[in-house]
Amino acid sequence: MRQGARIAVIGAGFSGIGAGYAASVSRGGTCTVFEKDATFGGLCGGFSVGGFHFDKAVHLSFAKEPLCQEIFFSVPHEVHQPESTNYKSGYWVRHPAQNNLRALPVEERIRIIEGFAARRQVDDVEVANYQDWLRLQFGDYFSEHYPEVYTRKYWGTRAEELSTTWCSGRIYQPSLREVLFGSYPDADASANVYYAKEMRYPKQGGYRAFVQRVAEQLDIRYGWEVCAIDTEAKVLHFTNGEQYAYDELISTMPLPEILPLVCDDEQVLAEAAQLAATSMALVSVGFRREIAPPALWFYVYDEDIPFARVHSPSMKSAWNAPQGKSSLQFEVYYSEEMPLAYNDGELQEKVLQSMERMGLATRDDVEVIDVRHVKYANVIFYQGMEQHRDVVLQYLASKGIHSCGRFGRWDYLWSHQSFVSGVEAVKRGGIANRIGG
Template sequence: MENKIIVLGAGIAGISAAYHTKEKYQNVEVTVFEKTNDWGGLCGGFYIPSPQGEFWFDNAVHLSFAPEEYVQKIFHTSSEPIRHIPIPTNYYNGTWLKHPAQNNLYPLSVKEKTLALKDMIDNHNSKENLKNFEEWLRAQYGNYFTENFPMKYTRKYWTVEAKELGTSWVGQRLYTPNLEEILEGAMTNETPNTYYAQEMRYPKEGQYRSFFKSLANQVNIIYNKEAIKIDTYGKNITFSDGSVETYSTLISTLPIPELVQITQDTPQEILESASYLKATSVAIVSLGFNRSDIPKNLWFYIYDEDKFFARVYSPSYKSPANAPKGCSSLQAEIYFSDFKPLETLNSSSKNAQDFFLNHVISSFIDMGICKEKDIICKDFRIIPYGNVIFTHDMEKHRNKVLQYLQSQRILSCGRFGEWNYLWSNQSFLSGKNICDLIK
């Protein structure tokens, strides 16, 4: 049995991998190396000061709906959860609709409902041999709704046209109502909640990452250690501070396109496959308010393309501990990628921070969400990795890269280590399961 295991990255997958490796194998030295000065990774976040006190913002929206009893036990032992019934909403052309919009069209004008319903009922788009996400959407919802709702949102959230995406990632994420549900949702607002999760959970205190803090406290994490070179022949890692560590087995949660770049002697064909792997980045605008009643929902989606943010959620709604007493908060997510650079959205001469802060604030005011005087703190920052983009042939290139890494005794886990659309519970289990591959 190997006796010195290194884990790169102290996010949820890396901490889970380290904890479960220690638990499964005796007399094994397991160390996590984290390039920043804190643990949590994408499940972490940051504080923003204000005259009323500090606000906490997660690195984009995080809520748990883990169905697995084991994951729930770990999460809820670490931190007592607040349980929310998810009732998200949608903003479309000045109108608020319940989510999912396809079976909640009631607030729309009669003319627009008629166009959408006629197309949904008289839908001749084939459901066979679907080649891309656009064909999948048209087959489920007809042309009018598809073109005015999910195709617009796809451009904002995925940063590409729907036809450029495959369909393997869809799963239960998009609801496909029957005709009765569609008609009922067009005639009344009193419809049942058909969101794919019936309960969303968030820690009462300690932010989202506290769901796995009990594990973080039991593993050895060394901070400010950025890996810059991996020698698989000599089994050692060089870090940015010049230090070198040897290993028997390496577990990585780094994004695999970056991982192969720092791995010595990676074949050109593997580097080329890695270059096909694309992900979104997230520019997040975080606002704190001097009133507690600003957020009306846990989160909402925005279809209007003149508003660059795709999704908005409320940290203070998730837990009052995320904001000073009597205050509340919202965070807007703006997605960009190599396919849609952030610069293409910022056509003004202002720097990105000023431009996007002003854009979100003015949009919120226009939407009736808040007034300028309500805002007591604001922040703009970029999260380099948001979501894996499921372009055509992505899985083929991803699998080729992962097979190569495993041949070099590098085990990869987590959202960007597996290069998959993993929720936090799935990333946690990805870290847990990776230790089964240690030989």
């Protein structure tokens, strides 16, 4: 990086903080991060309601990269074992459900095992989509009544519409012996096969505290929202009327948001229009007493219950709730294909009804409740998505824009991967030759 170069980073989520960190370490110029919100963190940020702190969804770290461990885990933190559970038709089933059928009724276990045993061999099946992959792994019955249902609730689409490019290493594929072992009530508990052996969370400050020390050392301008980018003159324009001239530009903006600011090529815009993501309604509840949820986080398969996933912020850290009180956060996902069926008042009521039905708590226990929406939650891996995405990324690169982060790379990145994505964007842009060793 030449001396005096001005590096601009759009967005102060984990990827933007990672980019800012990398650019600052290079020490060859100035780096300014522009954030439209009033604070840092992005999708990994948080908010407070009536003395309770909530993150934007569950967020726990299992970073293995030395750089992320050095930065994240230097912050005082709690360590949690990844024990979660599932709710299905009144039954609580240890996660992953396919390995722990013992809690289900006998007839249900038999149907699942029969379907698993009747699976076709890989050579007999052309895996054209995620539904094919699920049925090949788990059999028709389990796939239809468990992961295919959850796909509609979490991904906002049907399993047959998704590719399989995202699921490697994220979904456990058991043997027949494991399925049978997990179906016997008198057998010892099955081994924990979660993809991470421990999860970490800051003792104070919410999840974003993992990068707070880095953020505090950066020049972050809050309330600066980009409204136009002149890539020829290399000038950013903001809704507050300000401008900023840059030499290198790194963006964490969602691809469908940034492309119209720099592109009038109808073909490229049409590619971006094919990209889709889920949105998320967060229903955050603080209780006037300590409740005892079945696990730190859990998944819900019933389609008449709106939320797909629930977690307890107060179990992640006692700092997240006043002493003697507790909290839960309910995640409801929706998409253009499967829009949200309720307004905020209706959704709040539906969540409370479901909460009582599941035996989690009662209305009388509720002290505060908050409903808010996150526009971008997860990239939807529709079949062929990568081809559309790559056209957009190549166009942005041709304009000197280095994209990073979950929605800047349009990929399924965990928080530590997003941080690394920001570091890599700096390297990819030639801004620094050697970052983080």
